[in-house]
Amino acid sequence: MTGRKACGIIRGMKIALLASEVAPFAKTGGLADVAGALPKVLSKLGLEVVVLMPFYRETKKKNFSLKKIGSGGEFVWNGKPENCSLWEYREAGLSFVFVEKDEYFDRDYLYGTAQGDYPDNGERFAFFSRAALESLKLLGFRPDVIHGHDWQSALAPAYLKHVCSHDPFFARTRSLFTIHNLAYQGLFEKEILGRVGLPEYLFNMEDLEFYGRVNYLKAGILYSTAVSTVSPRYSQEIQTPEFGYRLDGLLRKRRGSLFGILNGVDCSDWNPATDKFIIKKFDVGSPGGKLDCKADLLRSLSLPRSKEDVPVVGMVSRLAGQKGLDILCDALDGMFKLGVYLIVLGTGEEVFQKALLSAQKKYSRFFGLRIAFDEALSHKIYAGSDIFLIPSRYEPCGLTQMYSLRYGTVPVVRATGGLEDTIQEFNSETNTGNGFKFQEYSASALLTSLQRAVSVYRQKEKWQTLLTKAMSCDFSWDRSAREYLRLYEKISSS
Numbered sequence: 001m002t003g004r005k006a007c008g009i010i011r012g013m014k015i016a017l018l019a020s021e022v023a024p025f026a027k028t029g030g031l032a033d034v035a036g037a038l039p040k041v042l043s044k045l046g047l048e049v050v051v052l053m054p055f056y057r058e059t060k061k062k063n064f065s066l067k068k069i070g071s072g073g074e075f076v077w078n079g080k081p082e083n084c085s086l087w088e089y090r091e092a093g094l095s096f097v098f099v100e101k102d103e104y105f106d107r108d109y110l111y112g113t114a115q116g117d118y119p120d121n122g123e124r125f126a127f128f129s130r131a132a133l134e135s136l137k138l139l140g141f142r143p144d145v146i147h148g149h150d151w152q153s154a155l156a157p158a159y160l161k162h163v164c165s166h167d168p169f170f171a172r173t174r175s176l177f178t179i180h181n182l183a184y185q186g187l188f189e190k191e192i193l194g195r196v197g198l199p200e201y202l203f204n205m206e207d208l209e210f211y212g213r214v215n216y217l218k219a220g221i222l223y224s225t226a227v228s229t230v231s232p233r234y235s236q237e238i239q240t241p242e243f244g245y246r247l248d249g250l251l252r253k254r255r256g257s258l259f260g261i262l263n264g265v266d267c268s269d270w271n272p273a274t275d276k277f278i279i280k281k282f283d284v285g286s287p288g289g290k291l292d293c294k295a296d297l298l299r300s301l302s303l304p305r306s307k308e309d310v311p312v313v314g315m316v317s318r319l320a321g322q323k324g325l326d327i328l329c330d331a332l333d334g335m336f337k338l339g340v341y342l343i344v345l346g347t348g349e350e351v352f353q354k355a356l357l358s359a360q361k362k363y364s365r366f367f368g369l370r371i372a373f374d375e376a377l378s379h380k381i382y383a384g385s386d387i388f389l390i391p392s393r394y395e396p397c398g399l400t401q402m403y404s405l406r407y408g409t410v411p412v413v414r415a416t417g418g419l420e421d422t423i424q425e426f427n428s429e430t431n432t433g434n435g436f437k438f439q440e441y442s443a444s445a446l447l448t449s450l451q452r453a454v455s456v457y458r459q460k461e462k463w464q465t466l467l468t469k470a471m472s473c474d475f476s477w478d479r480s481a482r483e484y485l486r487l488y489e490k491i492s493s494s
């Protein structure tokens with residue numbers, strides 16, 4: 001090991017990162033941003049990184065210049081020999097490898113339609129994890145650490161331990177499993193084990209059984225060398241019954257190997273000085289362009305511009321219970337009494353779509369709503385809003401507060417998980433803090449906090465101070481990537 005150390009950093013260490021979505025190839029949420037950004041920084045730090053993901057229709061349509069790099073890697077699947085094809089995209093010393101299996105991945109969506117998850121998701125992502133291991137052998141890439149993310153990659157350590165344990169190729173391979181959201185666990189009927197080539201004796205409480213079903217996330221937690229989650233606060237919260245989704249006991253057992261590393265911001269994608277989606281560039285030294293972005297945002301949503309200086313409250317979010325949509329809907333009447341514009345971009349649960357659509361009809365002059373997944377509009381919202389709202393019930397890390405800070409859009413957040421770790425309440429006496437927070441999960445607490453933000457907004461000098469502080473926050477990946485690096489180092493020498 002010492003031969004590979006340089007400047008206190010292990011150079012040439014090999015990391016295989018497995019994720020079910022990676023920006024810019026396919027994205028539904030924050031996991032894609034993390035899986036796209038972290039490898040770039042790790043590679044700059046001197047690590048050799050291969051990123052593996054399924055080859056979706058979405059990626060095929062994007063016309064990246066991909067090269068077919070092989071096929072084969074036989075393994076048993078559904079009782080028969082199986083293989084896959086691999087495609088590669090190379091950029092700045094990084095290799096992104098796409099596991100092709102059209103019957104599983106050549107579909108309109110990544111995980112399911114508006115009607116629900118694809119019924120064969122258990123097989124689809126087990127296949128991805130299994131094929132990813134064989135792909136590494138095919139590529140001759142012998143990883144020091146396999147770094148899996150969320151339930152879709154969680155079976156990789158199960159295959160390592162129970163199927164490939166005698167394979168000399170992986171003799172020195174350790175594993176890190178990162179939980180981006182404990183609520184999504186990948187639960188399937190017990191027959192899945194045989195189909196995906198895992199021994200059926202694993203269906204017991206000490207292994208993969210979980211209240212009568214197989215739990216993929218549990219495999220990641222149990223069998224990985226170490227487990228991490230995406231903020232220090234969330235790593236504590238998930239050890240409690242309130243946030244533990246019935247895995248808190250297991251997580252407490254693993255607390256000696258459980259770490260919390262905050263996500264970062266990919267400053268090349270999220271930068272108001274260079275952002276290709278916004279009408280006028282700006283930065284902390286010359287924030288003037290933000291006003292043009294605000295006007296452009298209102299225009300994009302066909303909202304009439306008021307003669308008065310009305311603050312714009314933005315939100316870019318999955319429309320899911322986790323994101324605080326119920327208290328948002330309860331707060332809408334009160335919010336418009338505060339005299340703000342509200343702009344919401346999101347997709348998700350029908351009940352919230354309906355509630356928002358009906359409120360939008362009622363407040364059409366002040367409420368811009370777009371039910372869609374729209375990367376360009378999301379950038380316009382970060383840049384053109386004054387205040388960014390994140391009323392989450394729980395939030396493992398949250399990236400949107402960090403993006404909005406970079407664009408001088410002040411976050412109003414519920415104090416939970418990564419939101420608690422990244423946002424400090426603004427104190428107008430001492431000029432400290434970078435946003436506004438509320439503790440209680442309620443519409444009234446949300447409104448009180450928003451009211452504090454609006455009242456500072458009306459004090460122009462104070463707001464300017466806060467805006468400068470917000471834009472100066474540094475959540476770049478560099479620090480977090482170094483923490484991952486130390487963790488890789490620790491587990492690979494264990």
Ligand code: ADP
Binds near residue numbers: 030316373375378
């Ligand atoms: P989560 O992963 O729980 O959804 P995060 O805050 O970690 O939440 O990351 C959300 C990511 O998805 C951000 O990049 C955000 O801009 C993006 N996003 C969410 N909803 C949309 C949408 N409707 N259109 C475009 N981008 C979206």
